[in-house]
Amino acid sequence: METFNSPESFVMQGKHKIAPPTLTLDDAKKPMLSTDAIYAVEVNGWNRVAVFRRWHGVHALFYSPKDDCTMAVYYTDLPKRVKEIG
Numbered sequence: 001m002e003t004f005n006s007p008e009s010f011v012m013q014g015k016h017k018i019a020p021p022t023l024t025l026d027d028a029k030k031p032m033l034s035t036d037a038i039y040a041v042e043v044n045g046w047n048r049v050a051v052f053r054r055w056h057g058v059h060a061l062f063y064s065p066k067d068d069c070t071m072a073v074y075y076t077d078l079p080k081r082v083k084e085i086g
Helices: 075-081
Strands: 010-013 039-043 046-056 059-064 069-074 082-084
Touching: 039 059, 039 069, 039 075, 046 069, 059 075, 069 075, 075 082
Parallel strands: none
Antiparallel strands: 010 069, 039 046, 039 082, 046 059, 059 069
């Protein structure tokens, strides 16, 4: 089970179970991300087309249907790891 207790971005494969986040972020500090947009996301050498799912503590969760993986992007990594493409 992933506990989200570290301030870094990472990739989760398949059906990972996630625990409640141990790090939290005020809603006012969360960048606006649309569930209707398509994003290019780069995490740990993976470059994938993904959709934003939701916030989980300080991580934005993006889902890539191609690989059935979820990419958890730490909020300070968003500008360098995530680009909206459509």
